[in-house]
Amino acid sequence: DAMVIQNPRYQVTQFGKPVTLSCSQTLNHNVMYWYQQKSSQAPKLLFHYYDKDFNNEADTPDNFQSRRPNTSFCFLDIRSPGLGDAAMYLCATSSTTGGYGYTFGSGTRLTVV
């Protein structure tokens, strides 16, 4: 089935140790998004790619970076994770720029120790 796949489902990293989360999609959607969701909070958009064009939200910390080497894959790099970065990280895709809703991956739950 076409879908959005995130790996790993659970990630434990040490304080300050770089970590990479991955997302792949078989939907051939041209837009990919990364959201951060903390407990009992709304998913918060970090950035998105419209094709190869990168769009960073103004309040996304510099600690968060992203790469999209091709249509199918997108990575979230956290350069120096802090305790406050512990959250669920959700990857989503859409075929237009959000006009028809998003398809989400199952998320990666990040724990920082």
Add this chain to the structure above:
Amino acid sequence: RKEVEQDPGPFNVPEGATVAFNCTYSNSASQSFFWYRQDCRKEPKLLMSVYSSGNEDGRFTAQLNRASQYISLLIRDSKLSDSATYLCVGGDADKLIFGTGTRLQVFP
């Protein structure tokens, strides 16, 4: 003021009840609206799109009032399996903003 605001609940209702959720949005330029359902520790899943003309899908009815910048979701004949958090989502072509969600708990 949050861009998308919802009553966080929880709404505790018996099986078979009708329950309504409301949501307001602040950006009058927003063009796209949705309701998503999120189960505990799972990803959000699209429940339905929301249109000014109203949108019905089985027991679920969504409505958009652009003049009041208000979105609603009505669930009829609640089932135990409807227990979840319902996220109101709105935005423009480049970005969708999520509300914090309204938690629904249906009890037997």
